[in-house]
Amino acid sequence: MTLPLISIITINYNGLEHTLGMLKSFQTINYANLEIIVVDNASKEDPTPIETAYPNVVLVRNPINEGFAGGNNRGMEVAKGDYFYLINNDTEVNPNCLDPLLKCAQSSNAVGLVCPKILYYDDPTIIQFAGYTPISPFTGRGKAIGYMEKDKGQHQTARTTSLAHGAAMFIPRRVVEDVGMMAELYFLYYEELDYCVRIKKAGYEIWYEPASTILHKESMSVGKNSLLKTFYMSRNRWVFLRRNIEWPIFAITMVYYFLIAVPKNILFFLFKGETDHAKAYAKGLFNTFSINDLHANPELKPLKK
Numbered sequence: 001m002t003l004p005l006i007s008i009i010t011i012n013y014n015g016l017e018h019t020l021g022m023l024k025s026f027q028t029i030n031y032a033n034l035e036i037i038v039v040d041n042a043s044k045e046d047p048t049p050i051e052t053a054y055p056n057v058v059l060v061r062n063p064i065n066e067g068f069a070g071g072n073n074r075g076m077e078v079a080k081g082d083y084f085y086l087i088n089n090d091t092e093v094n095p096n097c098l099d100p101l102l103k104c105a106q107s108s109n110a111v112g113l114v115c116p117k118i119l120y121y122d123d124p125t126i127i128q129f130a131g132y133t134p135i136s137p138f139t140g141r142g143k144a145i146g147y148m149e150k151d152k153g154q155h156q157t158a159r160t161t162s163l164a165h166g167a168a169m170f171i172p173r174r175v176v177e178d179v180g181m182m183a184e185l186y187f188l189y190y191e192e193l194d195y196c197v198r199i200k201k202a203g204y205e206i207w208y209e210p211a212s213t214i215l216h217k218e219s220m221s222v223g224k225n226s227l228l229k230t231f232y233m234s235r236n237r238w239v240f241l242r243r244n245i246e247w248p249i250f251a252i253t254m255v256y257y258f259l260i261a262v263p264k265n266i267l268f269f270l271f272k273g274e275t276d277h278a279k280a281y282a283k284g285l286f287n288t289f290s291i292n293d294l295h296a297n298p299e300l301k302p303l304k305k
Contacts, residue, residue, distance in 0.1 A: 002033070003031070003032055003033040004033065004081070004082040004083055004102065005033050005034065005035065005080060005081040005082050005083075006031065006033065006034040006035075006081050006082070006083045006084075006085055006098060006102065007034070007035050007036075007037060007075075007076075007079035007080060007081030007083070007084050007085065008026065008034055008035065008036040008037065008085050008087060009037045009039070009072060009075035009076060009079060009084055009085065009086050009087070010022060010036075010037070010038055010039070010075075010086075010087050010088065010089045011038075011039050011040075011041055011068065011071035011072065011075070011088075011089060012038050012039070012040045012041065012043060012047055012050070012089050013040070013041040013042075013043050013065060013071075014043045014044055014045050015043075015089050015090065016043070016045045016047065016049060016050070018089050018090045018217065019038060019047075019050060019089040020049065020050065020053060021092060022087070022088075022089050022090070022091055022092055022093075023036065023038075023050070023053070023054050023057065025092040025093045025094075026093060028094075028095045029093065029095055029097070029098060030095045030096060030099075031098040031099060031102075034081070034098070035058060035079070035080060035081060036054070036056070036057045036058065037057070037058045037060060037075045037078060037079055038050055038057055038058070038059050038060070038089075039060045039062055039071045039072070039074050039075045040059060040060065040061050040062060041062050041064075041065040041066060041067070041070075041071045042062055042063060042064050042065045047059060047061065058078065060074055060075060060078060062074055066184065066187075067184065067186070067187035067188050067191075068166065068182075068186070068187070068188050068189075068191055068192075069181075069182035069183060069184045069186055069187065069191040070184045070187070072086050072181075072182060073181040073182055073184065076176060076181055077181075079173075081173060082172070082173050083102065083105060083170060083171065083172055083173060084170070084171045084172075084173060084176065085098070085101070085168070085169070085170050085171075086166075086168070086169045086170075086171065087167065087168045087169075087214070088166070088167040088168065088216065090121075090167075090216065090217040090218065091121075091167060091168065091214045091215060091216050091217070092121065092214065092215045093214050093215075094213060094214075096212075097116060097212045097213065097214060098212070099212075100116075100209050100211035100212040101114050101116060101170040101209055101212050102170075104158060104170075104207050104209045105170060105171075105172050105207075108205075110203070110204060110205050111172070111204065111205055111207055112171070112172070112175045112179075112199040112200070112202070112204025112205055112206065113164050113169055113170065113171050113175070113196065113199055113204070113206050113207065114169075114170040114171075114206075114207045114208075114209050115129065115131075115161070115164045115165050115168055115169060115170070115206070115207070115208055115209065116168050116170075116209055116210070116212035116213055116214050117129065117130055117146075117151075117155065117208070117209075117210040117212065117213045117214075118130075118165055118167055118168060118213070118214055118216050119151065119213055119214070119215055119216070120215070120216060120218070121215040121216055121217045121218075122217075124151075124215055125150055125151055126148060126149070126150060126151065127146040127147065127148070127149045127150075127151050127155065128144065128146075128147060128148075128165075128216055128218070129144045129145070129146065129147070129165040129167070130144070130145045130146030130149075130155035130208060130210065131144075131145035131146070131155070131159070131161035131162075131208040132144055132145060132161050132162050132163035132164070132165065133145065133162055133163075134162040134163070135162075135163065135193060135240070135244075137241070137245045137249050137250075137252075137253055138252065138253050138256040138257070138261075139256070139257075139261060140237035140238070140240055140241045140257075140261075141237070142162065142163060142193075144165070145161070145208075155208075155210055156210045157210070158207065158208065158209045158210060158211065159207070159208055160205045160206060160207055160208075161206050161207065161208040162196075162206065163192075163193050163196045163206060164192055164193075164195075164196050164206050165192070166191070166192035167214070167216050167218075168214050168216075169192065175199065175202075175204055178202060179195075179198055179199055179202050179204075180198075182194070182195045183195070183243075185239065185291065185294070186232075186236050186239060186240075187232060187236075188228070188229075188232040188236070189229070189232045189233050189236045190233075190236035190237060190239065190240045191236070193240060194240055194243060194244065197244050227276055227277060227280045228280075230269075230277045230280040230281055230284065231280040231281070231283060231284040231287075232284060233284070234265075234280070234281040234282075234283075234284030234285050235284035235285065235287050235288055236284075238257070238285055238288045239288050239291070239294060241253055241257070242288065242294050243294050243295060262285065265281055266278050266281060266282060269281060
């Protein structure tokens, strides 16, 4: 019996050291039929060492930085696999990580996306992700289940979950052919949550599979407290709400957001003396109003079958 081809897709953006570390961990994988695709998003660093160290890796040299969604979309466009594993370059995997994801994805045609349990690289006994609660239609925030908990086996049951974690998403090719690829207007953050909403609207389920685990270094490309992150988190939270919350609930969303959430966040930054972050937050929010059509997605052309 021929094993399905799994396409591993990751993005490199000035993170050569971490990308090489991730690729090294994949050399121990016990799954025999896979391809690895690295999309370099116009890094200032020369990505040639990737090809030198791992000549079997497909290196896609993107001429411009198209962000998380665009980079992954470029990878999916060249992928040949029956399944796509979109995984951050700041992760490392164990030898048995693929089989449980594949088994879950094959268990039912209703399975649209599968996430592993995500543990912290610096302390693998601490959980980062064991599923996700729904996004609040008012705040645009959700909660990672198990976040910062000591892993004592309390989240060892595979189950459906509301949303995926963008660090590691295992998706059947047929789902991408049906739903399309990710919305590139986000660039960074919230694109995977938007993708999950679309996948579920198409009738599929999002699954959490704890039999597979990865280690995540978290925010290595952008930085844990960067102005870029503040800008895009502010911008894209509002983009997500405007795209996915319908009237009349959206009327309540606007009242809460502008009378409570926005002042609270700006005051929080100012109280901490982070004036630059307050400005980045405000700039990100008002940037959304320059987007002519939040529902126009020319990049979402179906993947070729």
